[in-house]
Amino acid sequence: MANISYKCPTCGAEIFWTAAENCFHCEYCDDKFSLEELTAAVENQKADTLSEETVQKHEELEEGEYTQSNDGTVGNNLVKYTCSHCGSEIITDRSTAATVCVYCGNSVVMGEQIINDFAPKYIIPFKVPKNNCMSAFAKFAKKPLTPKNFDVNSVVDKLQGVYIPFWLYSGTCHGNIKCECYNERSWRDGNYEYTEKKYYDVLRDGQLDFENVPVDASSKTENDAMDSIEPFDFKEMKPFNPGYLSGYLAERYDEDKKTCYPRAQERIENTTRDELVKTCKYDNVNVKMYNKNTKINNVDYAMLPTWLFYTTFEEKKYFFAMNGQTGKFIGNLPIDKLKLTIYSLIGAVGGGILGFLIAGMM
Amino acid sequence: MFRKVLRTAGFALISMNTVLGPTVAFADSSDSVVGACIGAPIAGIITGAVLVSMSRTKHHATKADKYINSDLDMMRQYDNYLRTTTDKRKISND
Numbered sequence: 001m002a003n004i005s006y007k008c009p010t011c012g013a014e015i016f017w018t019a020a021e022n023c024f025h026c027e028y029c030d031d032k033f034s035l036e037e038l039t040a041a042v043e044n045q046k047a048d049t050l051s052e053e054t055v056q057k058h059e060e061l062e063e064g065e066y067t068q069s070n071d072g073t074v075g076n077n078l079v080k081y082t083c084s085h086c087g088s089e090i091i092t093d094r095s096t097a098a099t100v101c102v103y104c105g106n107s108v109v110m111g112e113q114i115i116n117d118f119a120p121k122y123i124i125p126f127k128v129p130k131n132n133c134m135s136a137f138a139k140f141a142k143k144p145l146t147p148k149n150f151d152v153n154s155v156v157d158k159l160q161g162v163y164i165p166f167w168l169y170s171g172t173c174h175g176n177i178k179c180e181c182y183n184e185r186s187w188r189d190g191n192y193e194y195t196e197k198k199y200y201d202v203l204r205d206g207q208l209d210f211e212n213v214p215v216d217a218s219s220k221t222e223n224d225a226m227d228s229i230e231p232f233d234f235k236e237m238k239p240f241n242p243g244y245l246s247g248y249l250a251e252r253y254d255e256d257k258k259t260c261y262p263r264a265q266e267r268i269e270n271t272t273r274d275e276l277v278k279t280c281k282y283d284n285v286n287v288k289m290y291n292k293n294t295k296i297n298n299v300d301y302a303m304l305p306t307w308l309f310y311t312t313f314e315e316k317k318y319f320f321a322m323n324g325q326t327g328k329f330i331g332n333l334p335i336d337k338l339k340l341t342i343y344s345l346i347g348a349v350g351g352g353i354l355g356f357l358i359a360g361m362m
Numbered sequence: 363m364f365r366k367v368l369r370t371a372g373f374a375l376i377s378m379n380t381v382l383g384p385t386v387a388f389a390d391s392s393d394s395v396v397g398a399c400i401g402a403p404i405a406g407i408i409t410g411a412v413l414v415s416m417s418r419t420k421h422h423a424t425k426a427d428k429y430i431n432s433d434l435d436m437m438r439q440y441d442n443y444l445r446t447t448t449d450k451r452k453i454s455n456d
Contacts, residue, residue, distance in 0.1 A: 352401050
C-alpha cells in the first residue's frame with residue numbers, strides 16, 4: 001500500500017500539475033498530459049480507486065520521537081507516513097492531505113485524508129504559477145508606508161502552494177425589514193431656512209438565493225486572510241481528482257460544516273438585509289426590525305488554491321496569501337513609522353492651509 | 363485592530379500638537395488660524411489612516427454579495443405615510 005504520487009507515463013519521472021500550462025508537465029522528458037490522459041495512462045491515479053484498502057494509513061508517533069513539524073511548529077498532533085519513492089519518513093500534521101518529501105522531493109498525496117468523509121467534491125486547480133508569485137508580491141509590497149529595506153526577495157522564508165479546504169454553502173435567505181424612512185427637502189424664505197421631513201412606515205419582505213458562499217474549513221489558516229483572498233471564480237471549479245494536488249501541499253478540513261456555518265450565515269443574512277434596504281428609495285432609512293430565516297440546501301466540500309508566504313522582517317513574523325486562481329494578494333505589510341509621521345505631517349500642513357483658506361473665506 | 367487605529371490616531375495627534383501647539387499659543391484667535399488649527403490635525407489623521415489602511419488588507423468578510431444567485435424575490439412590501447415635520451432656522455447674517 002502506498003501514498004499516491006504521480007509518474008510520467010512516458011519516462012516514469014515525477015510529474016506535477018503546472019498552473020501556467022494548465023496540464024501535467026514532465027520536467028525531464030518535457031511531455032505534457034491532461035488529467036484525463038494521465039488518469040487513463042495510470043490506472044491507480046483515478047480518484048475512484050481510492051479506498052480504505054488501497055491507501056496508506058498513517059502511523060502514530062512514539063512518545064518523544066518528534067517534537068516539531070516541517071513548518072517549525074511544535075506539534076503533539078503529528079503522524080508518520082512513508083515516502084513511496086525513497087522510503088524515508090514523512091512527518092506531518094494529522095490534517096495534511098498532500099505534501100512533498102523533504103528528502104527526495106517526491107510529491108505525496110495522503111490518500112486516507114481525501115477519502116470517505118474527507119473526499120472533496122470539487123477543486124479549483126492552480127492557475128497562477130510559482131514564478132509569478134514573487135513579482136506579484138513585489139508589486140503588492142509597493143505601498144507608501146512599506147519600509148525601504150523590506151526587500152521581498154530576501155524576506156520570504158517560505159512560499160508554499162497550498163490547497164485550502166473550503167465549505168461552499170448554497171441556499172436561500174428569506175428576510176423582512178421594517179423601517180422608518182424619510183425624504184427631506186430644504187428651502188429658503190426670507191431670513192429663514194426650512195427643512196421638511198416626510199416619514200414613512202416601510203416593509204420589505206423578500207428572499208434571495210446564494211450559491212457557493214465559501215468558508216475555509218481549516219483551523220490552521222487565519223479566517224480573515226482566507227476571507228480576504230476571495231472571490232474565487234467557481235465557474236472554473238472541476239470535479240475533484242487527487243492528481244491536481246501533486247506538487248502542492250493540501251489540508252483536509254478539521255472544522256466541519258456545522259462549525260463553519262455561522263460564518264456563512266452571517267454573510268448571507270447581512271447581504272439579504274442590504275439588498276432589502278436598497279429597495280427603500282428614501283433619503284434616510286432607519287431599520288427598526290430585521291427578521292431572517294436562512295435555509296441551506298446544499299453544502300459542498302472543495303479545495304481552493306492559495307499561495308502562502310511566510311516572512312520575517314526585523315524579527316517579526318508576517319504572513320501573506322495570494323489567491324492561486326486570480327492572483328489577488330492580501331496581508332498586513334510592515335509600516336515605516338518615520339514615513340507615517342512624515343506623510344501625516346505633509347497631510348496636516350495641507351489640511352492646515354486648506355482650513356486657513358476656507359475659514360478666511362467664510 | 364481598534365487598538366492599532368487608536369495608536370495611529372494618537373501618534374498623529376501628538377505629531378500635530380508638536381508643530382501646531384506654538385502656532386495655537388501665539389494665534390490671535392482669528393478665524394483663519396482656528397481653521398488651520400482644526401484642519402491640520404484632521405487632515406493629518408485622515409492621511410495617516412488612509413496610508414495605514416493601504417498596508418492592511420486582511421479583513422473579516424461580512425457580506426456575500428458576490429455569491430447572489432438570483433434577483434431579490436420581493437414577496438410583500440408597503441410604504442405607509444406617517445407624518446411630516448418642518449424645522450425652521452433663522453439664517454444668521456454675520
